[in-house]
Amino acid sequence: MNWISIGTISDIPRRGARCVATPQGKIAVFRTADDEVFAIEDHCPHKGGPLSQGIVHGAAVTCPLHNWVISLETGKALGADEGAVRTIPVKREGERLFIALEALASRAA
Amino acid sequence: MTEKLVIIGNGMAPGRMLEHLLEQAPGRYAVTIFNAEPRVNYDRIMLSPVLSGEKAYEEIIIHGDGWYIKHGITLYKGHKIVAIDRQAKTVTSDHGVTEPYDKLVIATGSVPFIIPVPGHNLPGVLTYRDLDDVRAMMLAAQSRAKAVVIGGGLLGLEAAAGLNSQGMDVTVLHVMPTLMERQLDPAAGYLLQRAVEQRGIKVITKANTQAITGNGKVEQVELADGTIIPATLVVMAVGIRPNAALAKDAGIAVNRGIVVDAGMRSNDPDIFALGECAEVGGTVYGLVAPLYEMARVAAHQLAGDETAAFVHMDTPTKLKVTGIDLFSLGDFADGDDRQEIVLRDGSAGVYKRLVLRDDRIIGTVLYGETADGAWFNDLKKKQTDISQMRDTLIFGQSYQGGAPLDPMAAVAALPDDAEICGCNGVCKGKITGAITGKGLTSLDDVRAHTKASASCGSCTGLVEKLMVLTLGDTYNPAAVQPMCSCTTFGHDEVRRLIKAKHLKTIPAVMQELEWKTSCGCAKCRPALNYYLVCDWPDEYADDYQSRFINERVHANIQKDGTYSVVPRMWGGVTNAAELRAIADVVDKFEIPMVKVTGGQRIDMLGIRKEDLPAVWADLGQAGFVSGHAYAKGLRTVKTCVGSDWCRFGTQDSTGLGIRIEKFMWGSWTPAKVKMAVSGCPRNCAEATCKDVGVICVDSGYEIHFAGAAGLDIKGTEVLGLVRTEDEALQHIVALTQMYREQGRYLERIYKWAKRIGIAEVKRQIMDDGEKRQAYYERFVFSQKFAQVDPWSERVSGKDKHEFRPMASVGFAQAAE
Known part of the structure; x- marks a missing residue:
């Protein structure tokens, strides 16, 4: 996989998220209370809300537009709602964070 | 033939390795050890008990001098190896001793990390690593003076506890929000902080050390927020890093530590490394169990068993502080x-x-x-x-099939003097005493006898729980709607318990009220954050990650992810300069839509998040501050032109509206609060459908409240008539504070008033002057911390990360 450095874990507040701009749109990178890191498309499956702006609780985020709860791990909507958002491979080496861009390229192709 | 084995370092790992080796292959090697410390091998883990005075150095020695003699090992104490010659296969110490080797083991351990702040090298700044550090600390402690420990991890807390038991006044500074965040989740971190503080150790979290200052020796520590802490001793315990410099100089592969394979062998087949200086499988270790495993593997390899391999293991972390x-x-x-x-x-x-x-x-x-x-x-x-x-x-292991935990344990555990009813000042003991003493069996009886929950009623749930506890199953309480699925408590109970138990952080509330999830959800977190902001304005640190996005970035999110911005226009009054500034901002940032709001101000819509700070900077230049159009807080105070212009105006309604807005802006409330002041009963400012409204009349000011013009339509109720503008302001402020203290999160004033009863609100605000004054004063106090313009804060750099992407990647590839 083609891992691309996007910064360090301390760039993201705990229970928060930051965006990474890519040619295919924004990716939201989340950091949970326990320092787990996840990356998903910044686009709610419901009406496209920016998930990076939501409240992070456990390994899930609540969309700021209409309160859908999305699993950060699977990208799937939790509870009664149905839908899914693409997850992006992310890894952590020490403090540094990387996302896999190949997944993006394959989609663009 | 006997081979020569040279070991650099005499810590716990090589000590354990030698024990294994002497057992596996006695007599195979002639062993020479170089120890930079002038002493034998001791148990470094037990330094904390030495510091606290629970153990003496002699008790923590692992191998005394006799052991080395008995096994024919040469130990050079106080010799630091300065060079390894891999061609000649020799090592040389700082005292000039050169020793040849056939096999070399590097066990140089780690070095403490020093934060390079100004003053880090002043006398009186110590690290916490070896016996010399401990002795220096014990010497400093004899002065019984003040110590600062930088670092709230395992080592820092052990050092703090040790110094505390030596009689020093200790403050721990920790840069993260909770202690030991690498090992503990926030809930456990909170409990740990409480326990540490109960021992008389002060803890400051989110503490960013800026400088250590003093005249020739340490005198004080300065934090980035300006706090100054006097100290004669500063202990830095912020972490360790592998001590691999010697190996690196010798050309051995080094990453974070000395890179070794699963057999503890470096890229030079005759050189091994183990302990904290070694990196195996990409990981460096600091706890003793894996280090001892490295020692076992290395001994087997040296004894000729090349199958021995190190396997990664998780090791439990424990804090070595008595009583925690x-x-x-x-x-x-x-x-x-x-x-x-x-x-x-x-x-x-x-x-x-x-x-x-x-x-x-x-x-x-x-x-x-x-x-x-x-x-x-x-x-x-x-x-x-x-x-x-x-x-x-x-x-746990011993538990099989006992009774489930009592869901009311938190209420049962309240002390008798915990205040249950805030309105009437009734404590738990009085309620339970009345129930048993007077044989009460219904909620109405309890209300009649004790007045508990007889006023606003928000403590009803708690009172009923006390009745269940006292009367047992014979009492059947009305069901309380829980705040969310994370808890069994309703909003009112949570609010009362926050006050009664003096809970001042979100982790504290979740722990003490036995939350069912570890970090809450998007429903309870914003509510708890508001309750804590409202109840402890001077002490609680607002948790931005528990705020809805609009309140986190101080603008209103729109359906396409852009934001809208509404500057404050006091009382709806503006002028040419302000309008010109708005026009310039609209042009400069190509803002697609400008709209006049129903609250008499101007909304700019479609602003990109990245542009917000620059938009605010320009608006700030013209004197604008945030209009809080996004807040569960005071929004607008709409006015008419009143006696200044209008031929029917009875009072200066514009002036009063501006005065109210300037007095009350910035305050957080359970839900949004919109106000209006009309200069006469014709009511051009539409004050009679607002949360709080004023109708000016000849004889004074008629105060209205609990109107609605949204999901529900409802005319206001009349609170009462007051004569002067000062009185009007005082009554409105007191009413708002009563609502702030009692409202459930997201409950508008009209719903709160319906729940409490209009008569009860009138009684407390109009009839009870003392109560009114007390509400007023609490509001004024909390405003001291609330009236900071969030826009100018962000223009000066606060929360910068919110407004910038973390990175931009992949664009070059796309262009090709």
Whole structure:
């Protein structure tokens, strides 16, 4: 996989998220209370809300537009709602964070 | 022929390795050790008990001088190796001793990390690593003066506890929000902080050390926020890094530590490394169990068994401070494929959390009661399927089939003097005493006799719980709607308990009220954050991650992810300069839509998030501050032109509106608050459908409240008539504060008033002058902390990360 450095874990507040701009749109990178890191498309499956702006609780985020709860791990909507958002491979080496861009390229192709 | 084995370093890992080696291959090697410390091998883990005075140095020696003599080992004490010659296969010490080797073991351990702040090299700044450090600290402690420990991790807390028991006044500075965040989740971190503070050690979290200052020696520590802490001793315990410089100079492969294979061998086949300086499988280790495993592997390899291999292992973390029990193991992050089991006992200070995946334990945090740590560790190691005992697992090994925990334990544990009813000042003892003493059996009886929950009624749920506790199952309480699925308590009960138990952080509330999840949800977190902001304005640090996005970035999110911005126009009055500034901002940032709002101000819509700080900077230049159009707080005060212009105006309604807005802006409330002041009963400002409204009349000011013009339409209720503008302001402020203290999060004033009763609000605000004054004063106090313009704060750099992407990637590839 083609891992691309996007910064360090301390760039993201705990229970928060930051965006990474890519040619295919924004990716939201989340950091949970326990320092787990996840990356998903910044686009709610419901009406496209920016998930990076939501409240992070456990390994899930609540969309700021209409309160859908999305699993950060699977990208799937939790509870009664149905839908899914693409997850992006992310890894952590020490403090540094990387996302896999190949997944993006394959989609663009 | 005897081979020559040279060991650099004489810590616990090489000591253990020699024990194994002497057993496996006695007489195979002639051993020489170089120890930079001028002493034998001692148990470094036990330095904390030495510092606290519980043990003496002699008691922590592992190998005394006699041991080296008995085994024919040459030990050079106080010799630091300065060079390794891999061609000649020799090492040379700083005292000029050169020793040849056939096999070399590097065990140089680690060095403490020093934060390079100004003053870090002043006399009186120490690290916490070896016996010399401990002796220096004990010497400094004799002065009984003030000490600062920088670092709230394992080492820092042990150092702080040690210095504290030596009689020093200790402050721990920790840069993260909770202690030991690498090993503990925030809930356990909170309990730990409480326990540390109960020992008389001060803890400052989110503390950013800026400088250590003093005249020739340490005198004080300065934090980035300007706080100054006097200290004669500063201990830096912020972390360690592998000491691999010597190996690197010799051309041995070094990454974070000395890179070794699973057999502890470096890229030079005759050179091994082990202990904290070694990096195996990409990981460096600092706890003793894996280090001892490295020692075992290295000994086997040196004895000729080349199959011995190091396998990664998770090691439980324990804090070696008497009276504090904590245990942390493995991976305790949240995840979708994981479930957690949480047990909290607020009264006993117990927190337990198990993280499961596929019915197997993968992580554990225990606080307060750690006896089952070993059992959980064993279940984890053996990957035991726990599905059969899932329901009782968290209660531990000895627990099988007992009664479930009492869901009312938190209420039962309240002391008798805990205030249950805030309106009438009734404490728990008075209520339970009346129930038993007078044989009360109904809520109405309790209200009649004690006045508890007889006013606003928000403590009804708690009173009923006390009745259940006192009367047993014979009493059937009305069901309380829980705040969310994280708790069994309703909003009112949570609010009362926050006050009664003096809970001042979100983790504190979740622990003491036995929350069922480890970090809450999007429903309870914003509510708790508001309750804490409202109840402890001077002490509580607002948790931005628990705020809805609009309140986090101080603008209103729109359906396309852009934001809208509404500057404050006091009382709806503006002028040419302000309008010109708005026009310039609209042009400069190509803002697609400008609209006049119903609250008499101007909304700019479609602003990109990245542009917000620059937009605010330009608006700020023209004197604008945030209009809080996004806040559960004071929004607008709409006015008419009043006696200044209008031929019917009876009072200066514009002036009063501006005065109210300037007095009350910035305050957070349970839900949004919109106000209006009309200069006469014709009511051009539409004050009679607002949360709070004023109708000016000849004889004074008629105050209205509890109107609605949204989901529901409702005319206001009349609170009463006052004569002067000052009185009008005081009554409105007191009313708002009463609502702030009693409202449920997201409950508008009209709903709150309906719940409490209009008559009760009138009684407290109009008739009870003392109460009114007290509400007023509490509002004024909280405004001291609330009236900071959030826009100018962000223009000066606060929360910068919010407004910038973390990175831009992949664009170059796309262009090709």
